[in-house]
Amino acid sequence: MRIVRSAAALASAAAALSLAACGSGDDPGPDPAVVAQGKQIFRYDTFGDESKWTDTLRMHEVIAAAVDPSTALSVGLKVDAQALPPAVVDGIRNGSIDLTSPDTTVALLELDAVVGLRGKVENVNGRKTLTRVGVTCALCHSTVDDSFAPGIGKRLDGWPNRDLNPGAIIALSPALDAGTRSVFNSWGKGKYDPRFNLDGINGPQVIPPAYGLAGVARITTTGDGDEIAYWNRYVAVTQMGGHGSFSDSRTGVDVRNGTDDLVTSKLPALQAYQLTLAAPTPPAGSFDAAAAARGKAVFEGSGTCASCHSGPEFTDASLRLHPAADVVSEPEPDGAPSWASRSATKQYRTAPLRGIWQHPPYFHNGSAPTLQAVVETYNAKKSLGLSAAEIADLVEYLKSL
Numbered sequence: 001m002r003i004v005r006s007a008a009a010l011a012s013a014a015a016a017l018s019l020a021a022c023g024s025g026d027d028p029g030p031d032p033a034v035v036a037q038g039k040q041i042f043r044y045d046t047f048g049d050e051s052k053w054t055d056t057l058r059m060h061e062v063i064a065a066a067v068d069p070s071t072a073l074s075v076g077l078k079v080d081a082q083a084l085p086p087a088v089v090d091g092i093r094n095g096s097i098d099l100t101s102p103d104t105t106v107a108l109l110e111l112d113a114v115v116g117l118r119g120k121v122e123n124v125n126g127r128k129t130l131t132r133v134g135v136t137c138a139l140c141h142s143t144v145d146d147s148f149a150p151g152i153g154k155r156l157d158g159w160p161n162r163d164l165n166p167g168a169i170i171a172l173s174p175a176l177d178a179g180t181r182s183v184f185n186s187w188g189k190g191k192y193d194p195r196f197n198l199d200g201i202n203g204p205q206v207i208p209p210a211y212g213l214a215g216v217a218r219i220t221t222t223g224d225g226d227e228i229a230y231w232n233r234y235v236a237v238t239q240m241g242g243h244g245s246f247s248d249s250r251t252g253v254d255v256r257n258g259t260d261d262l263v264t265s266k267l268p269a270l271q272a273y274q275l276t277l278a279a280p281t282p283p284a285g286s287f288d289a290a291a292a293a294r295g296k297a298v299f300e301g302s303g304t305c306a307s308c309h310s311g312p313e314f315t316d317a318s319l320r321l322h323p324a325a326d327v328v329s330e331p332e333p334d335g336a337p338s339w340a341s342r343s344a345t346k347q348y349r350t351a352p353l354r355g356i357w358q359h360p361p362y363f364h365n366g367s368a369p370t371l372q373a374v375v376e377t378y379n380a381k382k383s384l385g386l387s388a389a390e391i392a393d394l395v396e397y398l399k400s401l
């Protein structure tokens with residue numbers, strides 16, 4: 001029972017009640033206009049991060065000189081087929097558009113067709129020239145459905161881009177020293193270290209989904225934030241290089257970019273949009289329903305999974321976080337220090353499991369390549385004594401979530 005502290009609060013509570021009474025009594029849900037605005041921000045807003053990607057890293061020069069569309073697709077960049085006019089679609093189909101020319105990349109950027117990249121193309125001495133480039137949230141947290149060609153299709157917002165090699169892309173910058181470049185080149189596909197530029201430690205994380213977060217009480221694998229907006233501000237400012245500020249006394253991170261703030265006012269809409277992104281349901285026929293039903297019993301029984309993966313989102317994050325000793329994904333690969341030790345909480349959040357079929361590899365560090373490997377790891381490290389048949393059933397259950 002909430003305590004109403006003042007007459008004003010009482011009046012507004014009464015107004016809210018009578019508003020609710022006017023409608024069907026159902027939760028009206030988020031304001032569609034705000035959600036639409038948040039989608040635009042998620043896909044297209046750079047928060048002014050051209051300061052980093054253009055002025056500091058000079059990625060516009062690299063792209064214009066060396067990144068033809070074939071190269072871009074090979075480092076996991078995706079093309080939004082819906083942004084392509086019919087003439088371009090035809091040109092790609094009949095081969096008259098040259099996918100081995102960086103000029104084509106510049107043309108695609110001008111069409112706003114490269115997912116997660118924004119370019120400004122201007123006429124310089126009669127030639128279309130990429131003068132500014134920045135990145136958006138969609139770079140890492142959207143992919144496409146490949147409906148046109150591999151890497152080219154309709155956007156899937158919230159799906160992690162596990163083909164993307166952010167380290168290899170950043171390593172193309174001429175502004176880096178050899179040591180930093182070799183760290184970026186060590187990460188590989190689908191991974192990014194969102195703390196390396198602050199603590200100097202190399203321990204890349206799997207890019208997680210940005211869907212399925214409604215009802216998840218703590219944000220990030222270490223539960224650093226109570227709200228998505230906490231981490232959105234962190235990434236927008238400290239990783240993307242957007243204009244604004246982020247500080248957290250728990251980690252000592254204190255970053256300000258520029259003198260203006262292009263982040264704060266966008267956070268509510270951005271979060272509202274993310275909360276509408278549901279985890280994708282498993283494709284028809286992708287799991288054995290009878291085995292999954294048996295696996296559910298293992299999950300809730302001898303597997304002890306449900307002691308942490310509880311509730312509708314399969315996480316106990318609203319109740320507690322877990323010390324590193326509880327997780328089966330440590331020690332970190334390549335001798336890196338514990339990821340939790342680098343975080344604000346020094347602990348781990350039980351991972352929500354909806355849509356888990358969609359995003360291998362698993363665990364924060366990607367140490368389990370498949371769901372089979374996840375279950376085998378738990379079976380060995382927690383001495384569960386599950387039989388091969390129980391393991392197989394449990395895997396089918398996980399595929400069904």
Ligand code: HEC
Binds near residue numbers: 191218
């Ligand atoms: C360069 C790649 C990259 C970009 C760009 C990026 N992220 Fe992320 N994001 C990550 C990684 C890696 C993590 C994992 C961090 C962790 O859990 O500790 C993450 C975590 C998250 C999470 C936490 C998910 C969870 O399960 O709690 C959210 C939400 C998120 N990002 C949203 C955003 C938004 C919004 C933007 C744009 C403002 C953005 N990200 C930009 C790589 C990226």
Ligand code: HEC
Binds near residue numbers: 304306362374379
């Ligand atoms: C002590 C609490 C606890 C128990 C018990 C537990 N988990 Fe987890 N689980 C976690 C935590 C914490 C994470 C996040 C670890 C990480 O990211 O490295 C996790 C991660 C996972 C992941 C990876 C999620 C992702 O997004 O990559 C899967 C799958 C999973 N658990 C399945 C299971 C299964 C199946 C069982 C039972 C055999 C189980 N868990 C038992 C706490 C638990």
